[in-house]
Amino acid sequence: MKGEKLEVGRGSGNVFRDLGQENADAAQFKAILAAEIIKVLDREQLTVRAAHSRTGIAAADFSRIRNADLGRFTVDRLMSIINRLGSRVEVKIRVRRAETVTHEATV
Numbered sequence: 704m705k706g707e708k709l710e711v712g713r714g715s716g717n718v719f720r721d722l723g724q725e726n727a728d729a730a731q732f733k734a735i736l737a738a739e740i741i742k743v744l745d746r747e748q749l750t751v752r753a754a755h756s757r758t759g760i761a762a763a764d765f766s767r768i769r770n771a772d773l774g775r776f777t778v779d780r781l782m783s784i785i786n787r788l789g790s791r792v793e794v795k796i797r798v799r800r801a802e803t804v805t806h807e808a809t810v
Contacts, residue, residue, distance in 0.1 A: 717731045734771070736785065736792070740781065741768065743788045744765065751763075751769070757787075757788070764776075
């Protein structure tokens, strides 16, 4: 391998896109929302049961969010959960042209 040239691509800033996942932008947005929910739970030291009592959202849903099992959740549902926890979501949208950047690295 020594002396071989490897092609190294710059990440897009979205791991889901880099891995070729469909709906990568939505997947990343859901992951960001889930991370914010987890931050609230941790900051307020809420167990999934306490979060259920406070919000009416099933404890199992909070467990799924903690385990990054987000397949059952829509962006709208995650935003609703954040709202029920007493936080608000502010979304700023920036549209930009997709770029592919390739770099060479020597190993």
